[in-house]
Amino acid sequence: MSGGDLALRLGLHKLLDPYDLKARYLPGLLVLLPAILCIAVLYGAKSPMAVTLTSVLTACGGPYLLASFVRTWGQHAQDRLFREWGGQPSTILLRHRDEQLPPMTKRRYGELSALKLGIHLPTAEEEAEHPQGADQAYAAAADTLRPLTNDRKTFTFVFKELVAYGFNRNAHGSRWVGLAVALLTIAFSLVHAGMLHGHPPYWTPLDLEPGHASVVIVAAVFCCLWCFHFTARTVKQSGFAYAKRLWEALEKVPKKRASKAGSN
Structure with missing residues (x-):
């Protein structure tokens, strides 16, 4: 059998x-x-x-x-x-002291996170001054991004790596x-x-x-x-592969909608 x-x-x-x-x-x-x-x-x-x-x-x-x-x-x-x-792969990848992603890629993800998730990712100086707070920001961005990648057809590679x-x-x-x-x-x-x-x-x-x-x-x-x-x-290898695909998905997720004035 x-x-x-x-x-x-x-x-x-x-x-x-x-x-x-x-x-x-x-x-x-x-x-x-x-x-x-x-x-x-x-x-x-x-x-x-x-x-x-x-x-x-x-x-x-x-x-x-x-x-x-x-x-x-x-x-x-x-x-x-x-x-x-020392943390989740999705957090480690965004640390400025980690060298797995190029600095320009991290800056791009920081811009996309602010634009699409409404979460500011710390600069290298901010991370050096408050590393624990920086990790919390990276984790918050990852937690916000994950539910946005649940569409398996749109984010096929994210799901496969997951x-x-x-x-x-x-x-x-x-x-x-x-x-x-x-x-x-x-x-x-x-x-x-x-x-x-x-x-x-x-x-x-x-x-x-x-x-x-x-x-x-x-x-x-x-x-x-x-x-x-x-x-x-x-x-570890598969975890970091998934984390990379997760952050790449920032390019595809829709822009965060602005709250309407006067709405509850």
């Missing part, structure tokens, strides 16, 4: 919107995929165990629960990473659970194959059957993914 088949069986395309599906459910599916593959290969995709588990998960709101867990783990990881980085960031952040936050599931899947497969025992002798050298071997190999690959791919560095 592949991830796509499982998604269709659970009706996830109807239960979850595109962001939830890609940024929250898919990392959770990666966490469970070694175990799902183990059940499908060793017992059969149409076995009573597989059918019962799928039915119970659907009836009990399994997709929503899985997305909720993954989101919580991702948020905890994000809070920790922001502290390590999904990529959400996926990597949530996968990073779920990495220890995913690693544990993969290791337990390997252990279970070896026990099922008669190689690993809970009593002496603990290990019996045998040739693994193709089914057991495929499960062990896939689970081992996932162990490597959790340890070496879904890292803080991956999250």
